[in-house]
Structure formats: C-alpha cells, structure tokens
Amino acid sequence: MSLTSDRAGAATPFAPPETGAVVVYRGATLFDGTGSPPRPGTSIVVDGSVIRAVVDDTDPAAVVEGAEVVDLTGQFVTPGLVDAHQHLATPPDRPAAEAVLRRLVHSGVTSVRDMADDLRQIGDLARAARVGEIPAPDIHYAALMAGPGFFDDPRTHQVSQGAVAGEVPWMQAVTDASDLPLAVALARGTSAAAIKVYADLDASLVAAITAEAHRQGVPVWAHAAVFPASPGDVVAAGVDSVSHVTLVAHEAATGPLTSYKDKPPVDHASLVTGEDERLEKLFARMREQGVVLDATAGLYTSHEFATDDPEAAERAARNTELAIALTRQAHRAGVELATGTDYETPPEEPFPALYEELAFLVRRCGLPAADVLRSATLVGARSAGAGHLTGSVEPGKLADLAVFARDPLADIDHLRTITLTVKRGRRFPRAAHTTDRPGENR
Incomplete structure (x- = not known):
C-alpha cells in the first residue's frame, strides 16, 4: 500500500477562502469589540480568512482593485x-x-x-x-x-x-x-x-x-x-x-x-x-x-x-x-x-x-x-485562549463578523435581526439556514 495518496478526502464546502480572495464589507456601523465607540461608514477589507484593514469608507485603502464589494449600508457589524x-x-x-x-x-x-x-x-x-x-x-x-x-x-x-x-x-x-x-x-x-x-x-x-x-x-x-x-x-x-x-x-x-x-x-x-x-x-x-x-x-x-x-x-x-x-x-x-x-x-x-x-x-x-x-x-x-486570533475587528485577526439589520446596542433583541455571519472569511447568510438542512453557502 502506498504511503501517499492523491485522494481529495471529504468535501469542504464551508472552508475558508484562500489568501488573495479579497472582499470589502462596506458602509456598516462597526462595534469592533475593543471598547471603542461604534464607527459609522466603515469598510472592513478581508483577504482570505484574515482582516487586512478596517478604515473609513472614504479612505483610499477601502478601494481594492478586483475585490468583491459587499454593501452593508444601514447595517451593524460586531465581531x-x-x-x-x-x-x-x-x-x-x-x-x-x-x-x-x-x-x-x-x-x-x-x-x-x-x-x-x-x-x-x-x-x-x-x-x-x-x-x-x-x-x-x-x-x-x-x-x-x-x-x-x-x-x-x-x-x-x-x-x-x-x-x-x-x-x-x-x-x-x-x-x-x-x-x-x-x-x-x-x-x-x-x-x-x-x-x-x-x-x-x-x-x-x-x-x-x-x-x-x-x-x-x-x-x-x-x-x-x-x-x-x-x-x-x-x-x-x-x-x-x-x-x-x-x-x-x-x-x-x-x-x-x-x-x-x-x-x-x-x-x-x-x-x-x-x-x-x-x-x-x-x-x-x-x-x-x-x-x-x-x-x-x-x-x-x-x-x-x-x-x-x-x-x-x-x-x-x-x-x-x-x-x-x-x-x-x-x-x-x-x-x-x-x-x-x-x-x-x-x-x-x-x-x-x-x-x-x-x-x-x-x-x-x-x-x-x-x-x-x-x-x-x-x-x-x-x-477560550483565542483572543489573539478573534474577538475584535482589527487588522491581522480572523475575519469573524456578525451582521445585523438593526443595532443590538439600542435593543439587545436586535440580535434577532442577524443577516450574515462571516467566519474565517467564509460567509453564512442567515437566509441559508433552516432547522432541517444547512442550505447553500455563498
């Protein structure tokens, strides 16, 4: 039996994207988890599974040639x-x-x-x-x-x-x-x-x-x-x-x-x-x-x-x-x-x-x-021993985000307006969820 194999193994449809796949989440109000006040009009630049930049929408760094842009205008983002x-x-x-x-x-x-x-x-x-x-x-x-x-x-x-x-x-x-x-x-x-x-x-x-x-x-x-x-x-x-x-x-x-x-x-x-x-x-x-x-x-x-x-x-x-x-x-x-x-x-x-x-x-x-x-x-x-990896929206940390249609700081029940989760750069739209099956990831 060979010690090597070219078999791919189980499918990984929810794997993090590769480095070089850049997405800009634009227009949201951001609660970044660091203790700073919420920041309106914020762009989060994600490269693969990692946050590259967190900047104002008007900052030139928010414009990345070839990047996918996800418009979150009017929505609220937390870690x-x-x-x-x-x-x-x-x-x-x-x-x-x-x-x-x-x-x-x-x-x-x-x-x-x-x-x-x-x-x-x-x-x-x-x-x-x-x-x-x-x-x-x-x-x-x-x-x-x-x-x-x-x-x-x-x-x-x-x-x-x-x-x-x-x-x-x-x-x-x-x-x-x-x-x-x-x-x-x-x-x-x-x-x-x-x-x-x-x-x-x-x-x-x-x-x-x-x-x-x-x-x-x-x-x-x-x-x-x-x-x-x-x-x-x-x-x-x-x-x-x-x-x-x-x-x-x-x-x-x-x-x-x-x-x-x-x-x-x-x-x-x-x-x-x-x-x-x-x-x-x-x-x-x-x-x-x-x-x-x-x-x-x-x-x-x-x-x-x-x-x-x-x-x-x-x-x-x-x-x-x-x-x-x-x-x-x-x-x-x-x-x-x-x-x-x-x-x-x-x-x-x-x-x-x-x-x-x-x-x-x-x-x-x-x-x-x-x-x-x-x-x-x-x-x-x-x-969890993972504060160096996640828990706040900062450059160098994992692209772990929660997106809400309404501000949970104004009413904690607005958590129930969740529209999107980003985990290690992979998007999990709330609309894809049912209690019976995982749905399709975008």
Missing part, C-alpha cells in the same frame, strides 16, 4: 459572537451536535468553548468545523480532571463509552498519587485547548494541576467551587477562568465544603444584597489576576429548569436571584465576564441560547449592552 460554555457531546449525538453548530454559525456565533465532553467526537467536530466539512463555529474544548468520587456521575460514563470513566485522557481521575506531568501530557494529546478542573479536589491539588498545566502551556478552566476547594482556593491557584456565578456563592457557605454532591447552604440573604465583603475581596482578586468569569447567569431561567414542581421552581428562582446579584457585583468590581450558556434552546427554536443569555445580562442584571457585547466577543475569545 463574531462567542458562547463560552457549551456541551456538544454529553452524550455523543453527531446529528444533534451538527444541528446546534449549524444554527450557531448562522446566528453570528463564530467560536464556542466546549467545557468537556466525549472528546473523541468533539475533536472530530472541531476538525470538521475548522476545515469546512460542516457549517460550524470554531470549537475550543477542554479535557476534564476531577477527584475519583466524581466518576460515579452518569454523565462521565456517557462520555467514556467503550472505556472506563476517569481512566481516559479526556476525563481523568486525579489524586495526590497521580503523575501530574503525565496526566497533563495525556490531556494535551487530545488537542484540548485547556484542562477543566471540575469537582472533588482540594486546594493543594487544584493548585498543583494548575501549576503543571501552565508549565506545559495549557490554560485551566475551573468550576468556581471545586469542593472541597473553595472559590478563593480556586482563584488563588491561578486558574484562567471560572464557571457558574452561583458557585461563587460558596465563598460564603454556611458549612464546610466537602464534595460536589454534598454542597452546603450559602448565606443567601447576605449575598443577594450584592455587597457581601467576602465576595468583594474575591472579585477584587479575580480582577487583579485577570480571571474571567463565565457566569452562565441566565441558566436557571432556561427551559432546562422549567418545572411544575413548586419546590424545584422555588430553588430555580432563588438561584436566579443569586445569579443576578453576584453578576452585578462582579461587573461593578471590574471582573471580566464571558457569556456562556451551559444549555441550548430546543431544536425547533430559530435562535440559540446565547441570545437569551445576552438578553438576561442586559435586562435582568442591568449591564450596559456595550459591555455585554464585548463580553460576548473579545472577552469570550480570551476565555
């Missing part, structure tokens, strides 16, 4: 959106995952952070998205580490089918006796963008995993409380991001933290004031260290927690109240927020959960729309 907390393969279901990804990329989402799943499937989805076999955002994913007690969770078996949960490179049980350099190397071998520190680990182990991961150049994404490691322990370990603002509340737990399955009550009355000093100190340290908070603030208002059980409904309402208070407090303290969801809207819905999270942050948490859009773009990209 491609980022969902910083997705689970695409728990359990693995390739058609369902591809449908979610297809809807995301036709809704302006150009990157997602997958927070640990069956990486055998996620790795292939990430590859297929990157080379253009499927219409999808780029996928940045984590391998998971937790204490042995976590691995009787049925989800760990769903993502380790055919193997032993806790004994696979993408989902490892870690103890004081573990060979951490080897464990991190195994996680790296899955092509994971990060290690997710999940549950049932004490402060010293969280710190040791984080130190070894950073030594090997791997970011660490952690649950905000790891049990028995507290939020303060997790931040002190030097992790890069923490997930779930309601877990931050365990910095003010009324009892000792023992295990993920045995969470003690929190001081709800103190925390919903948004002025608890214990959290104020924690948020100050997060700001100083640049730890990103993936708040998943609207999770408990989602259909996932809709119930006719009064007791469960009351728990969800209290968690929502807590999420609002703590997200506001974190924002006031200057903590960088990423917009993760940790759920998806039902398949028949036209738009993804990310739109609901952004609306929750604006309407329920009272955050300025400009701050929320920055969270959903540049901060989200940074949370």
